Amino acid sequence: MERIPILRIGSLLLVTIQVDLYDDLALQLQDDLSTRIADLGATGVLIDISALEIVDSFIGRTLANIAAIARVLDAETVVVGMQPAVAITLVELGMSLPGIRTALNVDLGMEYLRQAATGGDGVGTDHYAE
Amino acid sequence: MIKLLKMMRDNQDRILTDWLDGLKASARRRDLIGDVEVKEHARKILTLISNPPPNTVLEDFSSEGWQTVRDQLMEISISRVAHGSSPSETAQFLLSLKPVMFQLIREQLTTAPDELFREIDVTNNFVDAMALHIAESYIQSRDKVIARQQEEMLELSTPVVMLWDGIVAIPVIGTLDSSRAQMVMESLLHAIVQTNSRFAIIDITGVPTVDTLVAQHLLKTITAARLMGAECILSGIRPQIAQTIVHLGITLSEVVTRSKLSDAFRLALERSGRTVVQKAGHAPVVAPVAGVS
Numbered sequence: 001m002e003r004i005p006i007l008r009i010g011s012l013l014l015v016t017i018q019v020d021l022y023d024d025l026a027l028q029l030q031d032d033l034s035t036r037i038a039d040l041g042a043t044g045v046l047i048d049i050s051a052l053e054i055v056d057s058f059i060g061r062t063l064a065n066i067a068a069i070a071r072v073l074d075a076e077t078v079v080v081g082m083q084p085a086v087a088i089t090l091v092e093l094g095m096s097l098p099g100i101r102t103a104l105n106v107d108l109g110m111e112y113l114r115q116a117a118t119g120g121d122g123v124g125t126d127h128y129a130e
Numbered sequence: 131m132i133k134l135l136k137m138m139r140d141n142q143d144r145i146l147t148d149w150l151d152g153l154k155a156s157a158r159r160r161d162l163i164g165d166v167e168v169k170e171h172a173r174k175i176l177t178l179i180s181n182p183p184p185n186t187v188l189e190d191f192s193s194e195g196w197q198t199v200r201d202q203l204m205e206i207s208i209s210r211v212a213h214g215s216s217p218s219e220t221a222q223f224l225l226s227l228k229p230v231m232f233q234l235i236r237e238q239l240t241t242a243p244d245e246l247f248r249e250i251d252v253t254n255n256f257v258d259a260m261a262l263h264i265a266e267s268y269i270q271s272r273d274k275v276i277a278r279q280q281e282e283m284l285e286l287s288t289p290v291v292m293l294w295d296g297i298v299a300i301p302v303i304g305t306l307d308s309s310r311a312q313m314v315m316e317s318l319l320h321a322i323v324q325t326n327s328r329f330a331i332i333d334i335t336g337v338p339t340v341d342t343l344v345a346q347h348l349l350k351t352i353t354a355a356r357l358m359g360a361e362c363i364l365s366g367i368r369p370q371i372a373q374t375i376v377h378l379g380i381t382l383s384e385v386v387t388r389s390k391l392s393d394a395f396r397l398a399l400e401r402s403g404r405t406v407v408q409k410a411g412h413a414p415v416v417a418p419v420a421g422v423s
Contacts, residue, residue, distance in 0.1 A: 084322075086357075109359070
């Protein structure tokens, strides 16, 4: 079965979604990620969805679930690179994903996670909250 | 009917002259359309009616054979719309053909009252059908003009400006209806991607009223921007609008708001780790700078 690779960078996990994310694949990713976070004691998860062009409510909910699971396992999740069309679709679906942190690109997301990991409350980038 | 058409062919010049005289007599606004153009239109219509394809009768204006006439009428209506004629003036142009035709038929058929009446009836119906058609074409052409103008207005009214590296602003001007809100959202989100901006300022100084629908549109845009990883600041909320928002019970608690664009800009600079300082040796500005209220 097809799998989405999860890369480890220090204490962070990087996932880049470059294929169409169908339901089974999303569930598989959720499963794999939770295992990896627990095994490695990762402090942050970065999900790059810049190549994702189609999204539905299930994918939106799975993303929210991943973030919630990660939080339970003491890791921060940042979703980066969401396309305008995807953002509009999610908003129109009524999914504002309040529990997910977002960033424009992998760079900024990484910066945020590093700051969050070094004890600082992510000062300077922590304005996505509320 | 062949007879009537033949009559028209034979007397085409006379009909044209009388028709144009009739048009001149009616209160036509000559400043809008020149005589030459009116004459050209009248001549084309007459020629087309007098020489229809075979098996085409005057009784049935909607038949295939009159398509050329209908196309010509459409063309005339487009030019009329462009010149600013009113629909009634446009219809009057064709209706003026009636008395001319009646006169002609009466002269030619003095001895046959039955036939005379029938021909007049047919002519009457035909000209009416043409007048209705041109009125409809007129409305269609005008709708097209309006639709085009609306589109142009949409494009004009949603510019995204870059204030600083990583800070974009969109000044919204005019009422935010659904289509405009969609436009604002799309252009802002694309600008965020293109310029890689972490801050987006939506300035609503130019929005006359904010009701629940407008607020909902704004909230959607702000949420979408947040999903993409940019932070939105809402600025330009006038005191009256702030009151309206509170009275309507709209909660903007999740949105960062500032009353002025300059305040929002300052906030964006601060949050991106920048400060604006007064250079030493420069006198502080006492009088307000022009253009800043």
